[in-house]
Amino acid sequence: MKGKEDTIAGVCFIALAIFFMVMSLTLPKGSDDGVPGPGYFPLILSGLLVFLSLVMIVTGVVKKTSFNFFDALFKANAAPLLQTILAITVYLVLWNLIPFVINTVVFLFSLGLIYRRTLLANVLFSSISTGLIYALFNKLFHVML
Amino acid sequence: MEIVNGFLSVLQPTTFLFLVIGVLAGGIIGALPGLTATMGVAVLTPLTFWLEPAQGFAMLIGVYNSAIWAGGITAILINTPGTPASIASTFDGYAMTKRGDGGIALGINTIYSVIGGLFSTIILAVFSFPLSQFALSFGPSEYFAVAIWGITMMAAVSSGSITKGLILGVAGLLLSTVGVDPMHGMKRFTFGNTNLLDGISFVPVMIGMFGLSEVLTQISKYRKEDERSKEDLSKIKINRVFMKWAEYAVTIPSTIMSCLVSVVIGAIPGAGGDIASIICWGQAKKMSKNKEQFGNGAVDGLAASCTANNGVIGGALTTMLTLGIPGDAVTAVLIGSLMIYGMQPGPMLFVENRPFIMTIIALMVVANLIILVLGLATAKISAKILLVSEKTIWMTVIILCIIGSFALNNSFYDVVFMFIGGLLGFLFRKLDFPTGPFILGLLLGKLTESNLRRGLSLTQGDYIDFFNKPITITIFVLIVASLVWSLRKNTSTIGSA
Numbered sequence: 001m002k003g004k005e006d007t008i009a010g011v012c013f014i015a016l017a018i019f020f021m022v023m024s025l026t027l028p029k030g031s032d033d034g035v036p037g038p039g040y041f042p043l044i045l046s047g048l049l050v051f052l053s054l055v056m057i058v059t060g061v062v063k064k065t066s067f068n069f070f071d072a073l074f075k076a077n078a079a080p081l082l083q084t085i086l087a088i089t090v091y092l093v094l095w096n097l098i099p100f101v102i103n104t105v106v107f108l109f110s111l112g113l114i115y116r117r118t119l120l121a122n123v124l125f126s127s128i129s130t131g132l133i134y135a136l137f138n139k140l141f142h143v144m145l
Numbered sequence: 146m147e148i149v150n151g152f153l154s155v156l157q158p159t160t161f162l163f164l165v166i167g168v169l170a171g172g173i174i175g176a177l178p179g180l181t182a183t184m185g186v187a188v189l190t191p192l193t194f195w196l197e198p199a200q201g202f203a204m205l206i207g208v209y210n211s212a213i214w215a216g217g218i219t220a221i222l223i224n225t226p227g228t229p230a231s232i233a234s235t236f237d238g239y240a241m242t243k244r245g246d247g248g249i250a251l252g253i254n255t256i257y258s259v260i261g262g263l264f265s266t267i268i269l270a271v272f273s274f275p276l277s278q279f280a281l282s283f284g285p286s287e288y289f290a291v292a293i294w295g296i297t298m299m300a301a302v303s304s305g306s307i308t309k310g311l312i313l314g315v316a317g318l319l320l321s322t323v324g325v326d327p328m329h330g331m332k333r334f335t336f337g338n339t340n341l342l343d344g345i346s347f348v349p350v351m352i353g354m355f356g357l358s359e360v361l362t363q364i365s366k367y368r369k370e371d372e373r374s375k376e377d378l379s380k381i382k383i384n385r386v387f388m389k390w391a392e393y394a395v396t397i398p399s400t401i402m403s404c405l406v407s408v409v410i411g412a413i414p415g416a417g418g419d420i421a422s423i424i425c426w427g428q429a430k431k432m433s434k435n436k437e438q439f440g441n442g443a444v445d446g447l448a449a450s451c452t453a454n455n456g457v458i459g460g461a462l463t464t465m466l467t468l469g470i471p472g473d474a475v476t477a478v479l480i481g482s483l484m485i486y487g488m489q490p491g492p493m494l495f496v497e498n499r500p501f502i503m504t505i506i507a508l509m510v511v512a513n514l515i516i517l518v519l520g521l522a523t524a525k526i527s528a529k530i531l532l533v534s535e536k537t538i539w540m541t542v543i544i545l546c547i548i549g550s551f552a553l554n555n556s557f558y559d560v561v562f563m564f565i566g567g568l569l570g571f572l573f574r575k576l577d578f579p580t581g582p583f584i585l586g587l588l589l590g591k592l593t594e595s596n597l598r599r600g601l602s603l604t605q606g607d608y609i610d611f612f613n614k615p616i617t618i619t620i621f622v623l624i625v626a627s628l629v630w631s632l633r634k635n636t637s638t639i640g641s642a
Contacts, residue, residue, distance in 0.1 A: 034606015
């Protein structure tokens with residue numbers, strides 16, 4: 001089905017808008033003398049988002065202007081892309097569990113493996129850049145790494 | 146006298162050093178295809194957090210100006226624009242390189258980018274103060290209209306569908322409502338999480354959307370055969386960088402036109418160097434006696450596009466500093482940087498931080514002079530920048546995005562926001578959604594909401610009273626006009642496709 005990417009994206013935005021709309025309805029919308037409350041602005045925006053998403057879905061289907069997102073994503077260079085996202089996720093999960101220097105060296109080394117860098121270049125880059133980052137942010141800027 | 150103090154501040158050794166570092170970093174970022182000025186400023190912002198505002202902004206202004214200029218280097222040498230703003234420089238620049246005039250083309254890129262940058266700085270210096278005085282008279286209604294204009298314009302001029310731009314603008318505004326309500330102090334959409342009380346952190350999301358998502362996009366497109374080989378780069382011959390005087394004279398009309406047009410385009414919210422350079426190149430072609438030369442190595446064509454690249458910067462900064470509305474994506478990021486320094490762009494900045502405005506003007510002038518010296522001195526070796534491995538850049542940007550976003554507040558939540566922003570930015574790009582309006586919506590959300598609600602409180606909920614102000618009506622006419630223009634443009638593009 002042509003336009004399916006726009007349809008999927010549109011449905012996601014409508015879901016987001018409805019979520020905010022329902023939550024906004026639980027907030028005060030304003031006083032009797034016309035002063036808007038905390039629920040007023042998000043309610044207007046979520047209504048507008050639903051309307052625009054519907055316009056996008058209809059336009060995408062009628063004009064068949066959308067491209068195949070899933071082909072663009074998965075046929076191009078899917079393995080290194082997904083491995084990079086996975087490596088970042090693992091790095092962040094281990095953030096508070098492993099000392100920063102070890103975690104970062106391993107993370108950068110794993111990225112180097114994903115991108116098929118030579119072993120020497122990978123070892124040098126991951127160790128030197130970790131040292132520089134630690135020196136700059138922790139020692140100079142006093143960031144609690 | 147104030148401007149002299151501005152220059153004295155810039156010429157302080159530390160500030161000057163950070164400006165030079167910014168220009169050098171921007172030169173590398175701009176020259177490498179795929180790395181944009183927006184990304185450079187976003188990724189380096191956390192590094193400047195630890196500096197004095199003048200020093201931090203020196204680095205960012207250096208990156209901004211230099212990256213836009215350096216984008217022309219790859220446009221000229223390998224027919225690949227380093228930044229979107231240098232697209233039009235490929236039209237004549239690459240043709241000049243092919244005929245053996247690559248050095249002259251690089252010289253034109255440097256000299257005319259600096260002319261555009263300096264002219265736009267003069268406009269910034271002359272017009273920003275009266276404009277800020279005028280903006281001081283704005284009330285909630287006018288500010289609300291200006292914020293909506295900014296988001297609408299960014300959606301209207303973005304590539305792709307205007308509906309998608311508007312959707313992301315509205316989504317950005319909607320997500321900006323997370324946190325404490327700006328008028329009543331009531332918690333909204335926080336789900337008991339104290340980290341959400343201050344709302345969704347703008348700077349980490351911006352770093353993710355412009356930094357991490359850019360790298361993910363490059364990885365997804367990467368092909369081994371596209372790697373730049375040392376052999377190919379060694380074939381590029383760069384001889385003299387200066388033209389003859391008569392050739393410079395040919396470029397005068399197109400340069401003047403480009404200066405004037407680009408600074409106006411720069412001042413329009415959302416419109417950046419890419420639009421300016423293409424429009425100016427087209428206008429220069431119409432004005433030229435040698436129209437057939439355009440696209441085949443016309444010096445006045447290249448001069449027009451290079452002038453326009455950097456000519457937008459002063460205009461974009463004027464809108465950003467006086468109204469608090471970004472003129473382009475880079476200035477959207479710079480607003481976030483100013484907020485980190487505790488400054489809110491807008492007319493009050495000219496009252497409360499007038500010396501800082503003078504410093505910014507002086508920074509623009511000195512940055513352009515450094516670019517002039519650097520560009521002309523390094524033209525012959527500039528192709529060497531292209532030898533930097535893409536993989537090194539990806540790894541550097543990824544780790545800087547992570548550590549930089551953590552360093553802002555020593556907060557792991559900021560890293561999570563950055564990562565989510567990066568993934569969303571990547572998906573938006575793949576689905577052909579422009580990310581600029583989303584960032585702008587997130588940035589301007591609180592300003593838009595508080596002015597709308599404050600204005601309606603003053604008029605006791607009367608919408609006609611709220612909108613019935615000459616400036617507000619004028620701005621809304623502009624909003625409708627820009628939407629109609631954009632829809633017509635889209636319709637004609639689809640029709641001609």
